[in-house]
Amino acid sequence: MGTMPVFAKPEDVSKLRGVLQFIETQKKIAAYLVDSSGQNRLELPEPLFQVLAAAARELAAGRSVVIFHYDAEVTTQQAADLIQISRPYLVKLLEEGKIAYRKVGTHRRIRIVDVLKYKEIRDEKRRADLKELIRVSESMGLYDDETSPGESD
Numbered sequence: 001m002g003t004m005p006v007f008a009k010p011e012d013v014s015k016l017r018g019v020l021q022f023i024e025t026q027k028k029i030a031a032y033l034v035d036s037s038g039q040n041r042l043e044l045p046e047p048l049f050q051v052l053a054a055a056a057r058e059l060a061a062g063r064s065v066v067i068f069h070y071d072a073e074v075t076t077q078q079a080a081d082l083i084q085i086s087r088p089y090l091v092k093l094l095e096e097g098k099i100a101y102r103k104v105g106t107h108r109r110i111r112i113v114d115v116l117k118y119k120e121i122r123d124e125k126r127r128a129d130l131k132e133l134i135r136v137s138e139s140m141g142l143y144d145d146e147t148s149p150g151e152s153d
Contacts, residue, residue, distance in 0.1 A: 008060065073102075
């Protein structure tokens with residue numbers, strides 16, 4: 001892997017927000033790379049533009065960005081960091097067969113696609129559980145979607 005996270009400097013955040021505002025207000029955008037003389041320019045293909053726009057969105061929000069190939073393999077620590085769980089808990093998930101992996105010597109390697117698939121399933125289950133909790137709470141009168149005027153918390 002070897003790719004290091006990229007962070008936006010505080011002075012770059014306002015520029016990134018300006019770029020995002022421009023992108024979001026345009027119906028169609030053609031993006032170009034232009035050399036320092038301004039004489040040569042090359043149009044960016046749409047998929048590359050979309051990746052750059054997504055990276056700009058994350059950087060403007062104060063998050064770091066790393067680009068991985070979808071089939072790239074990561075270590076257990078990198079996979080745990082990616083889905084924000086502890087490494088020992090990730091290893092437990094691997095041993096339970098909940099995330100596919102392979103061994104290279106004594107080390108486990110996990111494809112990013114498998115980590116993201118697990119995360120998607122986990123997040124969908126969390127959303128379904130939350131909806132059910134809200135439904136049960138509403139039926140018991142414990143959860144009110146809106147506070148009526150004059151009521152206090």
